[in-house]
Amino acid sequence: MGSLDKRFDALVIGSGAAGSIAVKELTERGMEVLLLEAGRDISEADFVPPKPTPPKAMSIGLGGRLRSGLRGQYVQARRAMFKDQTSPFLVNDFKHPYASDSEFLWIRGRQLGGRLHAYGRVLLRSSDHEFKAASRDGHGEDWPISYADLAPYYDRIEEFLGLYGTSEGLDNLPDGKYRGPSVFTKAEEEFKATVERRWSERHVVPWRYAAPNLHRVPLGIVAARATGRLTTRTDAIVQKITVNPKTGLADGVIFIDQNTKAQHRVYADVVVSCASAIESVRLLLNSGSTAHPDGLANSSGLLGHYFMDQTPSLLFGSDPNHPGAESPEDPAPPDPYYPPVGGVYIPHFDNVDKTTTSDFARGWSVQGTVGRMPVPEGAGGVVGLMGFGEMLPYYDNRISVHPRRTDAWGIPIPRIHLSLTDNERALMRAQVRGLREMAEASGYQVNFAASTLGLDSKKIWPDADPFSRAIFRIGIKRSLAMGAAIHECGGARMGNDPAKSVLNEYNATWDIPNLYVTDASAYVSNGGVGPTLTIMALTARACEHIARQHADGSLHQRSADR
DSSP: OOOOSSEEEEEEEOOSHHHHHHHHHHHTTTOOEEEEOSSBOOOGGGGOOOOOOOOOOOOOOHHHHHHHHHTTOTTGGGOSSOOGGGGGGSOOTTTSOOEESSOBOOOOOOBTTGGGGTSOOBOOOOOHHHHTHHHHHOSSOOOSSOHHHHHHHHHHHHHHHTEEOOOOOBTTBOOOOEEEOOOOOHHHHHHHHHHHHHOTTOOOEEOOEEOOOTTOSOHHHHHHHHHTOEEEEOSEEEEEEEEOTTTOSEEEEEEEETTTOOEEEEEEEEEEEOSOHHHHHHHHHHTOOSSSTTOTTOTTSOTTBSOBOOEEEEEEEEEEEEESOOOOOOSSOOOSSSOOOOOEEEOOOSSSSSOSOSSSSSOEEEEEEESOSOOOTTSEEEEEEEEEEOOOOOTTOEEEEEEEEEOTTSOEEEEEEOOOOHHHHHHHHHHHHHHHHHHHHTTOEEEEEEETTEESOSOOOTTSOHHHHHHHHHHHHHHTSBTTTOOOBOSSOBOSOTTTOSBOTTSBBSSSTTEEEOSGGGOSSOOSSOSHHHHHHHHHHHHHHHHHHHHTTSSOOOOTTO
């Protein structure tokens, strides 16, 4: 684990998508780095391959959710894409409460690697369709960077992780650096042909996904450990980022041991928060002082504001034309713990280069699978399609900290306010309508189609019993509440103007130049693309800047008050 009784060159908070890349980039550039993870360590015992079981018919599946809820995961069990296999990598909700002024579903993991153990490995590039959207339609602000600024870092991350995909030549879904192709099932090939024949603006492409990580520990951490310059401390819940009153620079953190609740103090020249959108904002707000009464890096008053998530919609059904399950040959190596991944993806197709619908601003994308899930012999192939809509950035949507409630370690909990406008409601109605249209055009039997707004039809799950259908009707809106996309972002947005943003173009806070935030809280606008790859690319770019600044002394400040 290494000694904490020294001053580190950099301190990284969080070990997921952002933190694992941060420690790699910083240690490989010669910096001594301390990584603090709030959750437990992981071991091979967490990844014992599941015992084979006979395929089950597609059903509502209330049993697994009930078991998870009884284990203390009464929020995590509501997630739309529930899997028993990933539940151990998500939090106990009794120990990790949060408040919400409106319905918000916060799915989160606390262990080495964070939510990397529970995501689908889909990694997609954003483009200037996202970064420069405000210039196109006047909603919100442009990012302070362009696609050209991030492209080299996308390349680096994709080559490092090993990405599988196909080059499609789409401007709003840039091609990547692929180790090999990704493939469709035969049913997915027919879905592509049907959709593209009927809707010429919709392009159906195979998933772009990372190779399985058989190390289990995130590959960035593996690479950082190989340098000999990484110290890792798990069970370290950061309570506060500290600032040297003489220099005005961040000089370390105070953390609480998750198990003993003992308080510890560590020092560093640079602090990088990679804790996730909500947790980084929460930490900055909880780190206020006399010099920073409204929280760190909040001279603009915007910290916590412009919080977003993507608007979720979901359709499940079956394909009677392709009974059973297909297992196309996966070019990626097999993983004994996780099943193979793959499927269909449709990038934004409304309002891409110009306004094509005035019903709502921006648009939505689709991610799904057809015919991949095991089912009993003769049963129709499983169809699952999820829509992700672009929520606009609104000042009033925000993260704050609760004035009275604390978690199990005495730290004020986050309070989330995320309201929908007519724009988001129109967008979700279009999503559900569009998912159903594509499913019915493909000849699928639809079991349900729904969004945060509810079900689009009373006819659901025709083969289920009346009691299960009744429970499903009650629970589906909560399972598809905002947050269900698990793509929350914003709250500490980047910009070119300190009065209108929290971070500069390199993810450094305007107020404290050696304090960086590189997770999804940095997002300026949303898009329909999942944020994971962009988080990693932003982090790599920021850490290159940190190492350069640290080497020339710009960020190097050793306090005599240690």
